[in-house]
Amino acid sequence: SQKIEQNSEALNIQEGKTATLTCNYTNYSPAYLQWYRQDPGRGPVFLLLIRENEKEKRKERLKVTFDTTLKQSLFHITASQPADSATYLCALPYGTASKLTFGTGTRLQVTL
């Protein structure tokens, strides 16, 4: 069956450093992959989408890579700020409808 793995341990980094989060998947050949941000007690918010034929996508301080050979996506936040502290979820499509399956998320904590 399809499976998405994100590091369940929280990632703690210092302000100004680059945070790198990993999303690995198995038994998938997704046409695209999405990243969302979720703050405690709130719904996820869409951040970026990367297609299978794109190696890298950037949006302001965010960068996403997508390696379909390794079946892995990396999500980078450069010059991280305490306001970036949140849980980050990756999501992949499955089935013929526009359904998504979500990873469990990685919590990022940025400290001063």
Next chain:
Amino acid sequence: DGGITQSPKYLFRKEGQNVTLSCEQNLNHDAMYWYRQDPGQGLRLIYYSQIVNDFQKGDIAEGYSVSREKKESFPLTVTSAQKNPTAFYLCASSITGWAMNVYNEQFFGPGTRLTVL
């Protein structure tokens, strides 16, 4: 102000009761979804609707029911048959319910936290 709303924010249910969670969107989206989120687990799909007057079971539909009589509304009923309903429920929508050559992001509501007393 476009968006997706859920109500109530907090809901308490006694065992054996059915409760209905509201989800409304004014984004003119065709597709709507209900997810359940438990601590340490990812979002799990309960039901989804690709178009008005149609809906499909997701991965964990047992003990839940939905309706889609209007494009903007997708209420979820948690029935007494749901053995462990305490969770955070999220409603989402996307422009289209069809995945072919369309890469939809999903827009989420603020969630409803349901607690069984």
